[in-house]
Amino acid sequence: MKETLVGYFACAALLALALQQTAAARSLSAFSGKSRRGSDTECFSQHGENPDFPQSVWSSCNADFIVPLTTDASGTKSLTFTGRAGAAGAQCRAVASDRFGDNVSASAFRSIPVTDYYDYESRTTADVAVPSMGTFFADCIMNVDSELVEFDYSP
Amino acid sequence: MKKGTIVAMATWATLLGAALADSAAARSVTAATGRARRSEDATCFDFSFQTGAVTGTCALGDFIVPLFTDNSGMKSFRFTSRATTEGAECRAVANDRFGTSLSASPFRSIPVSSTYVSKTTADVAVPSRGVFFADCITNVGARLQEFDHSP
Numbered sequence: 639m640k641e642t643l644v645g646y647f648a649c650a651a652l653l654a655l656a657l658q659q660t661a662a663a664r665s666l667s668a669f670s671g672k673s674r675r676g677s678d679t680e681c682f683s684q685h686g687e688n689p690d691f692p693q694s695v696w697s698s699c700n701a702d703f704i705v706p707l708t709t710d711a712s713g714t715k716s717l718t719f720t721g722r723a724g725a726a727g728a729q730c731r732a733v734a735s736d737r738f739g740d741n742v743s744a745s746a747f748r749s750i751p752v753t754d755y756y757d758y759e760s761r762t763t764a765d766v767a768v769p770s771m772g773t774f775f776a777d778c779i780m781n782v783d784s785e786l787v788e789f790d791y792s793p
Numbered sequence: 794m795k796k797g798t799i800v801a802m803a804t805w806a807t808l809l810g811a812a813l814a815d816s817a818a819a820r821s822v823t824a825a826t827g828r829a830r831r832s833e834d835a836t837c838f839d840f841s842f843q844t845g846a847v848t849g850t851c852a853l854g855d856f857i858v859p860l861f862t863d864n865s866g867m868k869s870f871r872f873t874s875r876a877t878t879e880g881a882e883c884r885a886v887a888n889d890r891f892g893t894s895l896s897a898s899p900f901r902s903i904p905v906s907s908t909y910v911s912k913t914t915a916d917v918a919v920p921s922r923g924v925f926f927a928d929c930i931t932n933v934g935a936r937l938q939e940f941d942h943s944p
Contacts, residue, residue: 676836676850704840706825708861737821737873737939738909739844771941773823773845
């Protein structure tokens with residue numbers, strides 16, 4: 639019996655290690671995002687306290703910005719975004735669909751907090767259902783002087 | 794080794810195998826991760842806020858989607874798309890990191906359809922530490938939704 643238990647514990651450790659690798663959080667810079675409309679491309683630029691080290695995407699317009707997120711597995715997923723805004727109205731939500739554009743799942747929008755420059759805060763959306771071989775992305779409505787820094791989620 | 798130990802290890806090995814198999818499964822990438830091949834064409838593409846789908850808005854525009862790989866090998870990808878007129882198409886392209894070992898599949902047309910359709914390219918040879926991406930020629934109304942490949 640003792641050897642059986644040792645065998646179980648040894649293999650459980652290997653299984654836990656394998657699962658830990660697939661369940662770790664993924665972090666993505668907002669720089670991987672883009673203007674939702676091609677005509678709004680000029681609305682978004684890099685911004686930072688030190689101009690040599692930009693740290694956020696800064697909006698000069700009222701325009702939509704999306705950040706595509708790569709996933710490794712299906713499931714219900716939320717999204718933590720970090721940013722700031724100069725005025726109320728900027729907001730982000732998580733959106734998912736299958737690869738045929740059906741089964742759209744979208745969380746409620748969460749506001750991008752109004753704070754001072756370089757005082758970034760994080761907010762987490764509700765879960766959305768990401769299908770196998772589906773799409774998952776952040777959909778943000780930006781206003782003038784709003785910024786996005788980073789997105790975290792379980793891949 | 795006792796029979797109980799062997800049974801225990803076999804049980805856990807099955808579970809471990811399933812976990813590792815899951816991590817090696819096909820990788821799905823939304824088309825929204827891509828971009829215009831030419832910077833002056835950046836205004837030629839819109840993205841859906843519901844599905845992330847990319848829609849071409851110019852008569853002719855190139856759109857590339859970089860694909861992440863974990864291993865070298867022969868790889869194809871499956872793309873899910875639709876178009877309103879003939880002429881839009883996608884192919885798989887690979888190269889080594891020095892740009893000296895180009896491999897490209899023939900183009901496959903983006904189907905003219907009111908619903909999304911999946912198509913698969915031929916294989917290309919992706920070297921170790923190489924690049925792998927989708928190269929698509931789009932027209933007005935061509936939509937790209939998603940790309941699947943073995944990483």
